[in-house]
Amino acid sequence: MTAGGAGRASRPPAIGPEQVRHVARLARLELGDEELSRFTSQLASVLDYAAELAELDVEELEPMSHPLPLRNVLREDEPSPQVERDEVLAEAPAAESGRFRVPRILSEER
Amino acid sequence: MSPSALELAGAVRSGERSAREVVEGSLRAIAGGDHAIHAFLEVLADRALADADRVDAAVAAGSDPGALAGVPVALKDNLCTRGVPTTCSSRILAGWRPPYDATVVERLRAAGAVIVGKTNMDEFAMGSSTENSCSGPSRNPHDHGRVPGGSSGGSAAAVAAGFVPLSLGSDTGGSIRQPAAFCGVVGMKPTYGLVSRYGLVAFASSLDQVGPLGATVADVAATFEVIAGHDARDSTSLRAPAPDILASVGEGVVGKRIGLVTELVDGVDHEVAARVREAAEAMTAAGASVEEVSIPQFRYGLAAYYLIAPAEASSNLARFDGVRYGLRVEAPDVAAMNVATRTAGFGAEVKRRIMLGTYALSAGYYDAYYARAQRVRTLVSDGFAYAYAKFDALLGATTPTTAFALGEHTEDPLSMYLSDTCTVPASLAGHPAISVPFGTDRAGLPVGIQAMAPALGEATLFALAGALERAAPGAAGGDR
């Protein structure tokens, strides 16, 4: 096992409350003050544990995003059954005229 | 001892017992005992009896009722069941009735199995104790003050308590094997791609696999045969020919080269380690050649796993936004509604992992965390490749300890995550692995031995598992 060497990355900086607040916003979650401080210390301890990976010389290795060597998995352009609209809309929190109803959208920001 | 799934199926197929009678027995056991265990979120008595009657009708008509005819099965609640609530033990999916069945559910039913209920789990399969459930924890049938493990804790407890002979769970980093070990049952994670994920609510897509839990290795092998096989609805499904797995259970390990992974022995509780060494000796006695092997890369598996899995989860769980299904907390505009719904709908552990994963993928941190973890995933796989050049299969502990007490790790997520350290390597590599009960600790709590094999090495895996089961203390009329 190689540790250190040219590929060693510097240890990422510790996570603080502002970053946790930012990440929560990205994830569409809201945190109370008490939650924020608890999550901050918990995430910091997990990330600190994960930071040991920075010690490893792995830059030469291919990132593995998948356990399988599969390529070109394709389906033919043939129709397959749909689901009944009523069955799907029955599960929706709100529906109207065959569509899902949501509160007003304030901006086109996606 | 209650009859095995295969014995029940045999009796139903021959007409010796009716499926209705078998299913009624299971429903009675659940009604009589689940208040203390809370393995089930939902029991489907009427449906199960109707399905049992259909099996009986098939038997009466002389048509093949399937390999698992009349066998009561429990499903982890992250497997979609058409018209039946599928909640992942989350408030955000409370009451959601999918308009479709998971592929594994279709296959079980086609094999004559009868689904009797949906089992409790850690919310969205995130956890190792089933304490992260919006409907409260399940309890270990061996000691009600202890956890059944997780996240498939309800499925493991349902088998251990004798409610059902079989259940399905899902394993992302150990979520079948760890609860199987804690509950003293057999639990198997297949090679990634052998069992369809279609209809399994995703936690971490590149790691998730559905697998069986049961009281015996043969039952688990038979169930695996039923659920495995190519599915065109899952792009990561393999077209591998299905090997005759059930036959391999009795094959034995004569001449097999087995590696005892020192990282999965030295780092664990000494009583667990003692059982693992006994198991290794037993395999030598059974005709295998067992040697110690160190795979130092395993040390980094857990850290890589706790970046990769949350990253994928943060994306998989984005869709729970209050628009199309499940919970909605009303708010004046859609963005506020999204936030209010997710904030109220997800439990603390799910939020932690979503935030961890979001962080690992976010601008400026991707390379330091996510990309690096993916390279470490390659490193762990390389470690396996090195070991499998010398060995047919590997042995080690399934868990660092036996079942811990309820509440023991809930305040310290990292200490809970460490419970997955032995199971995570095979998950990262996508290899098959199984936990087989092998004795107990001094407190009488079950110990699980983990066997691992290379990708598509299920035949070898089940041969080793069968040998472990036959050698286990108390097996074949022993002291159990």
Next chain:
Amino acid sequence: MSETSAPAGWELVVGLEVHCELATRTKLFCGCPNAFGAEPNTNVCPVCLGLPGSLPVLNRRAVELAMRIGAALHAEIAPSVFHRKYYFYPDMPKDFQISQYDAPINRGGRLELPDGLVVGIERAHLVEDTGKTTHVGGTGRIGGADYALVDYNRAGVPLVEIVSAPDIRSAAQARAYAGELRAILVATGSSDGRMEEGSMRVDANVSVRRPGAPFGTRCEIKNLNSMRSLGRAIEFEAARQAEVLEGGGTVTQQTRHWDEDRGVTLPMRSKEEADDYRYFPEPDLVPLAPDGRWQAEVAASIEPLPAERRAALHRLVGGEPTPAQADQVRSVVASDLDTLVVAACERGAPAPLALVRAANEVAADLTRAPDLDPDAFAKLLMLEGSGELSASQSKAVLAELLVGGGDPAEVARRLGFEPMDRGALDEVIAQVIAEHPEDWARFVAGEDKLKGPLIGAVRRATDNQADPAAVARHLDGLRAARA
């Protein structure tokens, strides 16, 4: 079309992102119909609704159509990977979009416009479409409505996003680029290219700079749904940026949207995390790596492209085409009338005349054009070419042929057109030459401007019966004989 859409002293720099819907039967990752105009939420399934537990499986036809586009744009068809792009909005069922990021299926390439300008192509990648939101109550518009309704029929429809290099320098070029790209999409069968149905949508990246200066800061104008708004939006945005800069300000990089009614671009509200898309490889799909054989099959399946077809017409005319002829060639190919023109020429019709009539009269009646008999068309063109029918008579006969078919000579008789006798015309011309000896001498010496007065004299002498084009050809012929 104005070629000077940049404000004085500024150079306009434009790159276009064109999203086109592929002409598949089913969606990109599921078997739901890819169809326009169905009842809301009827073309949906667990996959395109993003229901928990559902998984995508890639449509082979969509991949092939993307490869056709790549081949037509001279791109490199490369091994590619799908990524998830974070996209939190009610029209996106999974709240992420499956797209291609750093490994797109088509890399590099170029598109040659009819006027010869070559625009670089950076990439053309596969991506899924979103659903459709409708704003209800209040102002009925985003921000001011009471609530919104979502239809996912379009969610998961396959798109190819074609990203150009910033090689475009005017609104007119931008429109020409979009038009040529549309012609290629249609010619390759990849897309119907209908902007009005949203099959083709354009985002424009616009910046201005002093000529020779480095690129300025750009703004992206989203969702331009017609050629007209594309041109107007670019011109407005260039003027706006120039004004900001001339006032000593700086242009802020932002996404803007085009308000068609007011004719202005407006900033879309931007949050600090707007650009954090958190791309990562889609774990539910496997990489795509079309092999050489598959690529060759796709390349072989492509019909001749507009540029080739235009070149063929140019060869038919011969020599350097006039600007008017170049326009006619473009219009004939755009209207798919080139086979008609070629067929008429093969039957002896003069190519320049065939182009003019096809580009104008036939193109104006495209619903009937497919029924026009090439034999009759050729015969008519020969009557006009020889001067037996005047231009206006020929157009009238052509109109009849388009409606009811028939023999052009008979139709002309029915319409009462007495074909002017060739001998009679020769006589009149000889007479006019005799009456205008000085004009004739100068014309023969090479003064072309005297052709007009001579033709006018012939027309007056025939009560406007003689066809000017035919007279011109006679005069040219007589001059050539004298030279």
